[in-house]
Amino acid sequence: MRTMRKTFLPFALPSISEEAIEEVAAVLRSGWVTSGPKVKQFEKEFAEFVGASQAIALNSATAGLHLALEAIGLTDEDAVITSSVTFTASAEVICYFGALPLLTDVDPIHNIMTPKTLLDLINRECSWNGKILTHNATGKKIRALIPVHLAGYTCDMESLIEIADRYNLYVIEDAAHAFPAIHKNRMIGVWGDFTVFSFYATKGITTGEGGMVTTNHSELADRIRLMRLHGINRDSYNRPGWYYEVVEAGFKYNMADIAAAIGIVQLHEANGFWARREEIALRYNLAFSDLVGVKLPLPDEQGRHSWHLYRIEIDPKIAKIGRDSLAEELKERNIGTSLHFIPIFEHPYYKKNYNFNRENFPNACRMYEKALSLPLFAGMTDEDVNDVMSAVKELLG
Numbered sequence: 001m002r003t004m005r006k007t008f009l010p011f012a013l014p015s016i017s018e019e020a021i022e023e024v025a026a027v028l029r030s031g032w033v034t035s036g037p038k039v040k041q042f043e044k045e046f047a048e049f050v051g052a053s054q055a056i057a058l059n060s061a062t063a064g065l066h067l068a069l070e071a072i073g074l075t076d077e078d079a080v081i082t083s084s085v086t087f088t089a090s091a092e093v094i095c096y097f098g099a100l101p102l103l104t105d106v107d108p109i110h111n112i113m114t115p116k117t118l119l120d121l122i123n124r125e126c127s128w129n130g131k132i133l134t135h136n137a138t139g140k141k142i143r144a145l146i147p148v149h150l151a152g153y154t155c156d157m158e159s160l161i162e163i164a165d166r167y168n169l170y171v172i173e174d175a176a177h178a179f180p181a182i183h184k185n186r187m188i189g190v191w192g193d194f195t196v197f198s199f200y201a202t203k204g205i206t207t208g209e210g211g212m213v214t215t216n217h218s219e220l221a222d223r224i225r226l227m228r229l230h231g232i233n234r235d236s237y238n239r240p241g242w243y244y245e246v247v248e249a250g251f252k253y254n255m256a257d258i259a260a261a262i263g264i265v266q267l268h269e270a271n272g273f274w275a276r277r278e279e280i281a282l283r284y285n286l287a288f289s290d291l292v293g294v295k296l297p298l299p300d301e302q303g304r305h306s307w308h309l310y311r312i313e314i315d316p317k318i319a320k321i322g323r324d325s326l327a328e329e330l331k332e333r334n335i336g337t338s339l340h341f342i343p344i345f346e347h348p349y350y351k352k353n354y355n356f357n358r359e360n361f362p363n364a365c366r367m368y369e370k371a372l373s374l375p376l377f378a379g380m381t382d383e384d385v386n387d388v389m390s391a392v393k394e395l396l397g
C-alpha cells in the first residue's frame with residue numbers, strides 16, 4: 001500500500017521544550033531583554049561544553065564568520081579558501097571585504113574539503129615564497145581557510161591545520177552543522193583559530209536566530225566582542241553611567257537575552273537531541289542498506305557525527321528513480337526534502353563576479369545531480385520515521 005501521511009512532515013523542525021518557553025517568559029518579565037546576564041551565562045556554559053577558553057555569542061553564524069575575518073584584518077588585497085559545497089554564508093563573508101573567495105572541490109563520499117582537495121587548489125592556483133601564499137591570477141594574498149563540516153561529518157582537522165600552518169593561514173571552521181560533533185576525541189570548537197556555530201531554527205540547537213564563535217585567542221576574541229556592538233568599548237549591561245566611547249565603526253551583531261535564554265535550555269538538552277538524531281540516522285541506514293543505487297551517509301568512525309542532516313545520493317543510472325523524481329514523489333506523500341547544497345559556483349552572483357571553472361569541481365558537480373536530504377530532527381516521532389522509511393523503500397526498493 002502506498003504510504004500517505006495526513007500531515008506534511010518538513011525535513012527539519014526545531015524542538016522547543018516547555019522549559020525553554022518558561023525561561024523566555026521569565027526574561028520578558030525581567031525588564032532586561034537585550035544582551036545581558038543570559039548571554040553571559042550562555043557564553044560561559046557553551047565554552048565549557050566544547051572546552052574552549054572563549055565563546056562570543058552573536059545574532060548569527062554569518063556574523064561570526066564575518067567578525068572572525070574582520071579580527072584577522074582581512075582586506076581587499078586578500079583571498080580566503082572555502083568549500084564549493086556549502087551555504088552562501090561561508091563565501092559571502094569573504095566578499096564583504098572585497099577579498100577573493102577561492103573554492104576547493106570536495107571528496108566524493110562526505111562532500112567536504114579534504115587535505116587533497118585543498119592541496120589540489122593550492123598547487124593549481126597559488127605560489128609560496130616561503131612567507132606568503134599568493135593567488136597567481138590576481139596576486140591576492142591567501143589569509144585563511146574556512147572548512148565546512150557538512151551535515152555534521154567532521155573535516156580532517158589535524159591535516160588541514162598542518163597545511164594551514166605550513167602556509168601561514170588562519171583556520172576558521174564553519175561549524176554551522178557541527179554541534180555537538182567530536183573529531184578525534186576533541187569537540188568541534190577547539191580545533192581551528194576560530195570555530196563558528198549557528199543556532200538557526202533547524203540547527204543542532206537553536207535560539208531562533210543566533211551564532212557563537214569559540215576561540216583560544218584572547219585578543220582576537222576581544223576584537224570580536226568590540227565589533228559585535230558598534231565598536232563601543234563597553235557593553236550596555238555593564239555600563240555604569242551614560243558615558244561610552246566608539247572606538248571603531250563596528251556592527252550590530254549582538255545576541256539578545258531572549259535568544260540566550262532559549263540557548264541555555266537547548267544546550268542542556270543538546271546531548272538528548274543528538275542521541276535521537278543519531279538513532280534515526282542509524283535506523284534509516286539499516287532500512288535503506290539494500291536499496292540499489294543509493295549512497296548512504298557514513299557515521300564518523302573517528303569521532304561523532306552531529307547528524308545535523310541525513311544526506312543520501314541517488315545514482316540516476318542504477319536507482320529505480322532519479323533524485324528529482326524521488327523528491328517529487330515524497331512531496332506527494334507529504335514528506336519534505338531539501339538539497340545541501342547547490343554548489344557556490346552555480347549561483348548567479350558568484351558566476352557573474354568570479355567566473356569559477358566548473359571543471360575544477362568534478363565531485364561537487366556530481367553531488368549536485370544526486371544529493372537529497374531526508375527529514376531528520378530530534379522531535380520526529382517513530383511514526384514519522386517509519387513513514388519516511390516506508391515511502392523511500394517503496395520508491396527505490
Ligand SMILES: Cc1ncc(COP(=O)(O)O)c(C=O)c1O
Pocket residue numbers: 059060061062063086087089090148174176177197198199200210211
Ligand atoms: C554551512 C553553513 N554555514 C553558515 C550558515 C549561516 O548560519 P546563520 O544562519 O546562523 O548565519 C549556514 C546556515 O544555514 C550553513 O548551513
